[in-house]
Amino acid sequence: MxxxxxxxxxxxxxxxxxxxxxxxxxxxxxxxxxxxxxxxxxxxxRLDPRPRVRAAWRKARWRRAHPQAPGSAVPVYVVGLQRSGTNMLMRGLDEAPETEVRNENDGALFDRFRIRSTDVLRDVVLRSRQQVVFVKPICDSHLVDTFLDLPGLAPGRALWVYRDVDARARSEVSKFGPANLWALRDIAAGLADQRWQGERLAPATVELIRSFDLEAMSEHSAAALFWVVRNGLYFELGLDARDDVALVSYDAFAADPPAQMRRLCAFVGLPYRPELDEHVDRRVSHGSGRLDLDPRVRALADDMAARLDSAWRASSAGEAAEPAHGLTEGTA
Structure with missing residues (x-):
């Protein structure tokens, strides 16, 4: 089957x-x-229409009580990697009456999960009458710096969401099978420009991908290597040095939803409400243990996890993480 x-x-x-x-x-x-x-x-x-209807009613009531000047909505981009908890985040943020949420299945803004154009993106944000517009361009995460710098919009924010590599790899393979493996094979074959997964990768990262035997690699090891490559863009693009980008740890969120949602709300300028995180089960999200990964992939993943966790702790404390560029074995 x-x-x-x-x-x-x-x-x-x-x-x-x-x-x-x-x-x-x-x-x-x-x-x-x-x-x-x-x-x-x-x-x-979110196939059950009842929560969406209730949220729409609350947002309409908020608009009547808080008329917004045209073009004043703040765009916030939720990016990172598939199967990292972004759906959980967007579901909670949609409960706030001040927000407009645009997921990647929104046909007005996305075509096959990618932003149609920056002009369309700008128009959607400018037409919003909410205080904050949350957009989830996961397949365009590597373009988030260009979205943040779009002229004509209120200064925006971005949330880069990451998750434990083993939990994410399990979820990815369970839902999408060998999709990450196929993407890595295409990148190694020189087809990076034909796949969103290969756009804006550093030459050293492409060479690292090519150094593996991708024909023999398991789906879980490929998902973990893809996790390394994709999260490496957070550092390669200099996002760690920007004060308008925040790291969000799914695992920290799952362990203490109220504390992490308060931090997120403070970053984007929203008042905290318990209903924003009441749908999140307090738990350790990766309790199934470590996968049997290719040893080189495991070393890269452990190193990247340490970098991400360090940057997350620094940003949580209001400190700037040291920027890094490129992705090579031993420093990834």
Whole structure:
């Protein structure tokens, strides 16, 4: 069954037709319902309309009480890596009446999970009558510095969300199978410019990917290596040196939701309310232990986790983390 599923979602040469995109979407949803349960799909995709209707009513009431000047909405970009807890974050932030939430399934702003254009992005933010517009361009995380520097918008913020590598790799493989492995193989084959996963990678990072035997690599090791590469962009792009970008640790959030949501609200300028995090179960999110990864990948992942955790602690304390550039073995 898994082999059949992998064949249905394998990379396709050239653009997909509308019918092909629909078939892939249906195949994914059926697979996720079988492997993770229909209730999980309803929760993640927010298919129950009742919470959304209640949130829309609260936001409309807030707009009537707090009319906003055109162009005053603050954009906040939620970025990082898939399966890192961004859905959990966006669900909570949508409970605030001051906010407008634009997820990657929003057809007005996204096309196949990527921002349609910076002009469309600018227009969406300028038309908002909420105080803060949260946008989740996960597939465009490597462009977040350009989004922050867009002219004509109120000064924005960005939240780079990261999660324990083992928990994220398990979740990624469970939901998307060998997708990260396929992406790494394409990057190694010189097709980086044809995949969003390969855009803006440092040459040293591409060479690091090529140094692995990707034909023999396991799906979990590939997911972990992709985690290293993608989170490495936080340092390569100099985001760690910007005061308008904050790291968010999913694991710290899951362990103490109120404390972390208070920190997040203070950063973006929202009042804290308990309903913003009451949907989060207080837990250690990666309690299943460490995966059996390729030893080199494990070393890179441990090093990257240490860098991220150090930067998170520094930013939590209001300190600036030391910027780093490039991604090479032993310093990744």
């Amino acid at each position: 898994k082999d059949w599923y992998d064949r249905q979602i394998a990379p396709h040469p050239g653009p997909l037709t509308g019918r092909q995109q629909l078939v892939r979407k249906v195949v994914r949803r059926v697979h996720w319902a079988r492997t993770e349960g229909f209730g999980r799909i309803v929760e993640e995709d």
